[in-house]
Amino acid sequence: MIAGLKKALGQDGGQDLDCSLHFSDAPSWEALEAMVNARQQELGWQPPDLETGPTNPLALRRTFNQPGEPEVKLYRDSAAWCPYCERVWLQLEEKRIPYTIEKINMRCYGDKPPEYTRKVPSGLLPALEVDGQLWTESAEIMSLLEERFPEHKPLLPPAGSREAARADLLLRLERRLYSDWLPWLCQGWDNAGKRARFEGTMDAVDAELARGGGPYFMGAELSLVECVFAPMLERIAASIPYYKGLLVRGTGRWPNVDRWFDAMETRETYLGLKSDFYTHVQDLPPQLGGCVSIPEAAEVAAAIDGTDGRSWHLPLPPLTRTSLEPHAPGEDPPVDTLRAAARLVGNHAAVTRFAARGCGRPGRRLVSAPLADPTAEPGEAYLPAVDAALRHVAHALLVGAEAKQRGADALSAGGKGSGSGFVAEPAAAALAYMRDRVGVPRDLPLPAARQLRAHCNFAIDVLGA
Ligand SMILES: N[C@@H](CCC(=O)N[C@@H](CS)C(=O)NCC(=O)O)C(=O)O
DSSP: OOHHHHHHHTOSSOOOOOHHHHTTTSOOHHHHHHHHHHHHHHHTOOOOOTTTSSOOTTOSEEOTTOOSOOSEEEEEETTSOOHHHHHHHHHHHHHTOOEEEEEEOOTTTSOOOHHHHHHOTTOOSOEEEETTEEEESHHHHHHHHHHHOTTSOOOSOOTTSHHHHHHHHHHHHHHHHHHHHHHHHHOOSOHHHHHHHHHHHHHHHHHHHHHTOSSBTTBSSOOHHHHHHHHHHHHHHHHIIIIIOOOOSSSSSSHHHHHHHHHHTTOHHHHHHOOOHHHHHHHHHHHHTOOOOOGGGHHHHHHHHTOSSSTTSSSOOOOOTTSSSOOTTOOOHHHHHHHHHHHHHHTHHHHHHHHGGGGSBOOSSOOSSTTOOTTOBOOGGGHHHHHHHHHHHHHHHHHOHHHHHHHHHHHHHTTOOOOOGGGHHHHHHHHHHHHTTOOTTTTSOHHHHHHHHHHHHHHHHHHTO
């Protein structure tokens, strides 16, 4: 137990409710910002340029260094949960067509602005505006982008060619895969039959990847077929282990699919917009009306949810191409922890109020995604405690949990700080609330997100709540 940190977070039994003194052991946000800057210098890592750098979900305008105002505007969902938005997003990034972005909620986690439903009465996403004209339906949008911007890396073979016929066949195969995945995922009867159909279609996908020579569907180069398959295979690779206990990636069962994922994960475009298993297994049920778990999946599900006591705790299990959640580029813990700290420090005021919902009141108007509660109210009385807890998390990310522990013990031995048991539990609840809502890619890429989740757990363990 880290006595100093417990004290700093206010769990050493004092009764005084004035938090300002008790949390003085946590570095200020200004001090943390200076530490982030110093660490950036030390590691030679800088936050990417959102307009011209690698694909980044925080970007609202992408120019790719091309002059003039972008002609294209993409409406995509705020949380980056929508697979049809992901298709178009990947296509725009691969083609490097300048565009602006407006993020719109999906109904399962929030409200849509009336200006959007006036434009798109169904509220469906994605939508695309080109020169003031609005387009919906991802397939139509993708065709339009190919036709309208031929000077930007074509992603489809010339119409009428043999390659174009093959691309058509592959696009139909993606729909077949969707149709064989969905019933297995969402229905509880005929498990064996549905599994057999799903595996058969995965075999067909793997065989097509082999037939094309790989690593991509059409051969050595990425094509529009990837933009369509990526959202689907990504959701399959997350949901089938979690709900059905069958590992899809990294086992050699579908070697060409493994190779395809590895190739996709060499691309800055895909890496910037891909999600993670946890986010997907949370985002699919509200979109699909529920997914059905089978008992054999319980162990894998606990590891993905971080409830197994290991997978979201320090020291984190390595992230490799064969880990439970494969990630071909692996990880870089110094940079990953820095990225997580930089995001937390840079957005601390909003994150503190958001996390404090965990010790506040649920909203009066609920939405269907269990982890979303747009009208929840933060626990105002605990904001200083939550703020301090988050500063400790950021500090641990920057100096490392072990050094943090040593420093905290030294502080404790020196007798600094005094606290109140009154705030430890709410602070821990706030950290847990935030930890469970770190979304990939919306908030951070996977390697940094898992560091943030694990460092929240470190602080929660210290609080002993
Ligand atoms: N066929 C459409 C499907 C689009 C679609 O179903 N979008 C869903 C999100 S995945 C949506 O916007 N639903 C409304 C909402 O959830 O607010 C396309 O390909 O664009």
